[in-house]
Amino acid sequence: xxxxxxxxxxxxxxxxxxxxxxxxxxxxxxxxxxxxxxxxxxxxxxxxxxxxxxxxxxxxxxxxxxxxxxxxxxxxxxxxxxxxxxxxxxxxxxxxxxxxxxxxxxxxxxxxxxxxxxxxxxxxxxxxxxxxxxxxxxxxxxxxxxxxxxxxxxxxxxxxxxxxxxxxxxxxxxxxxxxxxxxxxxxxxxxxxxxxxxxxxxxxxxxxxxxxxxxxxxxxxxxxxxxxxxxxxxxxxxxxxxxxxxxxxxxxxxxxxxxxxxxxxxxxxxxxxxxxxxxxxxxxxxxxxxxxxxxxxxxxxxxxxxxxxxxxxxxxxxxxxxxxxxxxxxxxxxxxxxxxxxxxxxxxxxxxxxxxxxxxxxxxxxxxxxxxxxxxxxxxxxxxxxxxxxxxxxxxxxxxxxxxxxxxxxxxxxxxxxxxxxxxxxxxxxxxxxxxxxxxxxxxxxxxxxxxxxxxxxxxxxxxxxxxxxxxxxxx
Numbered sequence: 001x002x003x004x005x006x007x008x009x010x011x012x013x014x015x016x017x018x019x020x021x022x023x024x025x026x027x028x029x030x031x032x033x034x035x036x037x038x039x040x041x042x043x044x045x046x047x048x049x050x051x052x053x054x055x056x057x058x059x060x061x062x063x064x065x066x067x068x069x070x071x072x073x074x075x076x077x078x079x080x081x082x083x084x085x086x087x088x089x090x091x092x093x094x095x096x097x098x099x100x101x102x103x104x105x106x107x108x109x110x111x112x113x114x115x116x117x118x119x120x121x122x123x124x125x126x127x128x129x130x131x132x133x134x135x136x137x138x139x140x141x142x143x144x145x146x147x148x149x150x151x152x153x154x155x156x157x158x159x160x161x162x163x164x165x166x167x168x169x170x171x172x173x174x175x176x177x178x179x180x181x182x183x184x185x186x187x188x189x190x191x192x193x194x195x196x197x198x199x200x201x202x203x204x205x206x207x208x209x210x211x212x213x214x215x216x217x218x219x220x221x222x223x224x225x226x227x228x229x230x231x232x233x234x235x236x237x238x239x240x241x242x243x244x245x246x247x248x249x250x251x252x253x254x255x256x257x258x259x260x261x262x263x264x265x266x267x268x269x270x271x272x273x274x275x276x277x278x279x280x281x282x283x284x285x286x287x288x289x290x291x292x293x294x295x296x297x298x299x300x301x302x303x304x305x306x307x308x309x310x311x312x313x314x315x316x317x318x319x320x321x322x323x324x325x326x327x328x329x330x331x332x333x334x335x336x337x338x339x340x341x342x343x344x345x346x347x348x349x350x351x352x353x354x355x356x357x358x359x360x361x362x363x364x365x366x367x368x369x370x371x372x373x374x375x376x377x378x379x380x381x382x383x384x385x386x387x388x389x390x391x392x393x394x395x396x397x398x399x400x401x402x403x404x405x406x407x408x409x410x411x412x413x414x415x416x417x418x419x420x421x422x423x424x425x426x427x428x429x430x431x432x433x434x435x436x437x438x439x440x441x442x443x444x445x446x447x448x449x450x451x452x453x454x455x456x457x458x459x460x461x462x463x464x465x466x467x468x469x470x471x472x473x474x475x476x
């Protein structure tokens with residue numbers, strides 16, 4: 001499994017650009033004489049026949065996704081379309097050199113492939129299913145072709161905490177707002193670029209409760225307060241990156257009258273101190289920088305700039321409500337993911353809403369729509385996917401719990417997560433599936449601090465093999 005995982009890190013696999021990793025999977029199947037098929041969406045399924053005497057055992061589907069979140073530190077030169085991930089062993093952890101590692105979900109893929117070729121495993125029929133574009137909307141699972149799942153039990157290998165078995169997840173919905181502005185000749189001001197960096201970011205679902213700063217919110221707050229004191233022109237605003245990641249950085253270009261240069265510096269220093277104090281526990285490395293830049297040719301018209309800043313400052317970010325059924329679980333949240341200048345003279349704001357309660361998912365999205373519509377933006381919704389309701393009577397859950405206790409001397413925690421998994425979509429078309437999700441311990445997912453705990457990977461593999469062999473003893 002480790003060797004296969006390393007090979008996977010050498011293959012570029014951004015979301016929506018899974019061609020190279022799909023070719024890798026097809027070569028793997030061909031080299032090991034494994035039956036496979038590819039559907040129109042680009043998902044890949046592989047099949048291992050049962051060991052003698054295990055033909056009537058329940059059929060297991062081991063499922064993971066091909067794509068990875070591509071995030072890097074600002075000072076790192078890395079082309080995710082072409083460059084391999086540079087992996088580093090750091091004590092008990094594996095990480096990458098200034099980029100995301102792609103253990104989400106490369107380690108799940110590696111486990112599925114290893115199970116297909118490990119002849120020492122006494123197994124019933126096994127299928128490995130690898131989906132595309134999980135990270136930007138679960139579109140591969142949503143467009144899964146006929147016959148791509150031929151199983152009774154599905155092991156989703158995309159969870160991130162050793163000692164936990166996931167049996168439910170939230171649904172999600174993306175909401176975007178587009179501000180059309182009029183390019184206005186830049187006034188004869190002095191112009192500065194202000195950069196906010198050093199934030200932790202993280203997974204917009206799994207880390208949303210940690211109260212980390214959202215760079216877009218922090219920057220919008222500064223501009224709102226700045227406008228209370230001095231007149232300025234907004235030339236550009238660019239913050240955040242991916243819909244499913246908490247914004248780690250933002251930068252703006254603004255112009256102020258020459259007489260207000262010193263006031264701008266004083267206000268930024270005061271605000272920098274406030275932010276450092278407010279986030280001293282969660283964002284110890286937050287940092288503002290400011291530098292003079294040449295005057296741009298155009299700026300954003302004043303009315304649109306004001307509406308944009310006010311809406312960004314007003315829009316919620318973070319936890320909206322906690323679960324009433326599972327203690328400590330976030331029920332509903334929203335992530336103000338990115339705000340970017342576009343070539344067509346618009347500013348695009350991208351948000352994502354998550355909830356384990358379907359109606360509240362849409363309620364959160366509608367609140368976002370209302371705020372940005374009132375500010376004059378054009379709002380659209382997309383990328384909706386269903387949640388996965390927990391089933392405490394699941395047979396595979398009981399098998400996994402008992403097996404974990406037998407192997408490691410303790411029962412794992414059965415839980416649900418505030419993140420999107422493909423399981424809800426699979427259930428839509430395959431309602432008979434009995435499912436669990438589990439994986440080794442990962443930290444910093446969806447950010448350049450992503451790392452994977454080496455001892456937990458060993459436990460993950462042992463548990464997977466043991467579950468497969470326990471299922472092989474059963475009959476359908």
